[in-house]
Amino acid sequence: MTEARSVARKARHRLALRKATKDLAKTDRSIEPGTRRVMVHFGDTAPHLYQLTQWFPALREIDAMLGVLIVTRSPDAALQLRRDPSTPFPVAHAVNHNDLDPIVAAQDPKVALYVNHHRSNFAMLWHPTMLHCYIGHGESDKIGISASNQLKAYDYGFVAGQAAIDRVSRRLINYDTSQRLIVVGRPQTDALPARADTPVDAPRTVLYAPSWEGDRPANYYGSLRSHGPVIVAALLADGGYRVIFRPHPLTGKRDPQYAAARDQVAKMIATSLEEDPGAGHVVDLDSDFGWQLAECDLCVADVSAVALDAVAAGKPVVITEPAAASANVPSDSVMSRFDLLPASEAARVVEWLENAQTGEQAEVISQVRTYCFGDTSNGASTKLFVDQTSRLADLRDSMLAQRDART
Structure with a gap:
């Protein structure tokens, strides 16, 4: 981000906060x-x-x-x-x-x-x-x-x-x-909302949910600029998929090239809908995240929480390989267990999605689901969250009473 853009952005932000x-x-x-x-x-x-x-x-x-x-x-x-x-x-x-x-x-x-x-x-x-x-x-x-x-x-x-x-x-x-x-x-996957206007006869739906550009080199995991247009072009050309495009809400805040890639993908989908209005593709830039995961059959995401939310929800997922060398994926990390889709392979995303459903990656996804989330039966995570928060509330009372008894 240039210094002039940064100064202008901060000035607009200050004015917005004063009004708020x-x-x-x-x-x-x-x-x-x-x-x-x-x-x-x-x-x-x-x-x-x-x-x-x-x-x-x-x-x-x-x-x-x-x-x-x-x-x-x-x-x-x-x-x-x-x-x-x-x-x-x-x-x-x-x-x-x-x-x-x-x-x-x-x-x-x-x-x-x-x-x-x-x-x-x-x-x-x-x-x-x-x-x-x-x-x-x-x-x-x-x-x-x-x-x-x-x-x-x-x-x-x-x-x-x-x-x-x-x-x-x-x-x-x-x-x-x-x-x-x-x-x-992960309580969020216990209560994935659904939309009322989902096409009844929609083909298999792929959610492409790239992360944003990140706030520092170590967090440059976003695929939108390096993979995005090629991934979406391949999905649209295949004709067997309905696409939901849901970029991170902060996309483009720091790097205008990510905003440009987001807009390019959105335009590609809009053009496809003009040619086939019944295809049911969706460009979602601002709604709360959740329904997209409930509605999709397959997911393409980056090294991010969305990828693992897809795993928790039982969705086959393809995870992109960061194009930036500064965005390290440690060899002992969860993500290192996956075959990560490099930008050079983005045009073959359909093949990668098939492997995520029935190939070697399907077994990896199952193992990661257990390792990351334990019991993923409906309602189990919410119950844990509620029970543990309640336990902390009781523990606080006990600790506070002990402290006061010493004084």
Whole structure:
């Protein structure tokens, strides 16, 4: 990103936040004290809300037991959540400690949950009367996120399965995974939504869900620029597939070449639909992720949480090989178990998809599913998530009583 583009983007962002701050005051609602014993802290801006909203179905179960409160730190995120009638929980907004401390004092939360490692998390972590638990926003081999040293800031971390435990154990020093990591599976795949307008006689559906360009060289896993147009061209030319194209919502934010590739793929699909309106192809640039995975029969994704969500949901998946040498796939990682589709093979994606269904890769997918997620029967992960959150709430009460008894 050029310096001029960066300065312009930051200026637009500041203006948007100022407007959101003004509008936010009109949406304030009172929250009854002592009714929200689980807080979910979200420090990032509105474009990153997908990290939070994917947890809403599972959090509804927690809400029925303990009451859930979303605490935002960016006004645009708070405003978007409050204006969305589907947001199931009250949303409190805190600019700084002067706002956050009264919220905590009024609700006396037992557990605080965190979906990312945003720097503003430290303001909530200052509070010692609750247990702090990192839950993340996906199971993946992006070790800078899923096995970050920042895990040490939280009392506990919820992880999907044994693969995550092994990943953290290999990377971190001075961190006892047996004491601090708790397996809860992947609740998101228990409640994949369906659309009402799915074509009844649709052919096999392939979801192409590439990651974004990443925020640093180690995270340059996105395939959209290197593979995307060739993959989609091959699928459309085959004629036996319906394509759902769902790029990461942050695509193009840092690299305009990714935005250009996204637009190129979208145009290819639009042209195909003009020629055959009944093909049922979909370009989805902004809806919440979930229904796409429920609707597809097969998936093409990058080294990302989407690829492993497809595995958890029982979908045959082809995973792309990062074109950037800086995006390392360690030899002991989960993703190294797969044959990764290089850009030079992108035109043969149909053959790769067939192998993912019936060939050697089908057995790899089955093994990885068990290793990463354990019990993937419907509802099992949500039950684990609810039970373990409830256990932490009880543990907090016990620990707090012990502390107070010493004073």
